[in-house]
Amino acid sequence: MSPSPDDLLCLTPGSFLIGRALTALPSPVLENCNYNNLQRYARLQQIYQHFWQRWQREYIAELQQRHKWKTNSSKPNVGDLVLLQEDDVPPLCWRLGRISRLFYGPNDGVPRVADVNTSRGCVRRPLVRLCALPTAEELEG
Template identity: 65%
Template sequence: MGNLPPQRITPDYPFLSVGLDFAGPFTIINRKGRGSRLIKCYLCLFVCLRYKCIHLEAVSDLTKDAFIMTLRRFIARRGRPTEIFSDNGTNFVAAAKELGSFIKQNQEPLFDFASQNLIKFKFIPAYTPHFGGLWEAGVKSAKHHIKRVIGNSHLTFEEISTLFTQVESILNSRPLCPLSSCPNDLLSLSPGHFLIGRPLTAPPAQYLGDSKENYLQRYERLEKIQQHFWQRWQRDYISEMQQRTKWKSNAAKLSVGDMVLLSEDNAPPLSWKLGRVLRLITGSDGIARVADVTTNRGCVRRSLVRLCKLPTAEELRG
């Protein structure tokens, strides 16, 4: 496991360095009443790298203008970030091809907008979602349960925006650590403390978990969906708080010049992409986790977990 980057451990304002990811699509209706039709919308997630605060935005479509307006709404409410980290586009969301090609097709206009606002866009290497574990965990916490609690319900854009905001409040109220070491202090530190200086609390509402949807108004159905999300998410979050063991030893033994096999998710049958390691890129702790590989189609940058070293003649004889 590598060292945490400076953006994770240096105290500063919330949302100064953020991770960005998209999720979806979600099916909604364009308006209430008879004659409505189904359309798509998407979830845009911003996560603060320092304090794990989460900001959720509903996006109507995958266009450059829609994303820039989403970014403007985020800046207007949370302040302008100095750095935005994101996936590389080719694996933006593996299940949705339109999400995967969105950033790739609009890199130049997004860079122009960001540079005008003194924002740096930084992309992690391709096919390495574990490099963006912070925002991937946020997408899992939000999207995994939102899709399940919505089910076959078709909300309007205003309703799903409200739901995303309520989900954001739930995620920002999660306990991170004790607020003090006093044995009589039962309060915990949450991302909400860094946003408003105190815990986020919801106004009391009637429990609707056992109510039938046929007898509920649209707002009550939305409240029931939020309560259902809370029940599912809190069970998963408690289980994730248990100790996890991962990447405790350095198993990579690549050297410059080694022939490797590139692990590609969408490679056609019998097409093995081979290459030779051109350069190993080390982190602040001196351990290499990314390499530049020369292939017959040029030089590509890949994480070591996506490279499989071919045994040499000496290793085969030994």
């Protein structure tokens, strides 16, 4: 980059986030391509894609954990509304479900696993893979 302030005016949020305009067509998935066989632009796209995959997997999950640490929330209950965290699906597309049964640890009596009713049937998931949605009382208080 040159030191000219005029050069900074053409930079957009998309330039920093994905390396091109936010309205541009998505790049092909380059995750499984050999880095050495890619041209410079494709290598950059592969790096961007890797960054966003890690951000989605690690940072969003970390936010959920921090929320749990900072609040005095009660243990999950049967009937609680939750999102099912899925690795290969963006967070906005995670399935919505309601806890129908809890399974407790044998030694500590702490719930570890839940059966969750979704629109596609009942699934069993560890609680660490569920994101509890706030209740109306929590939102008001």
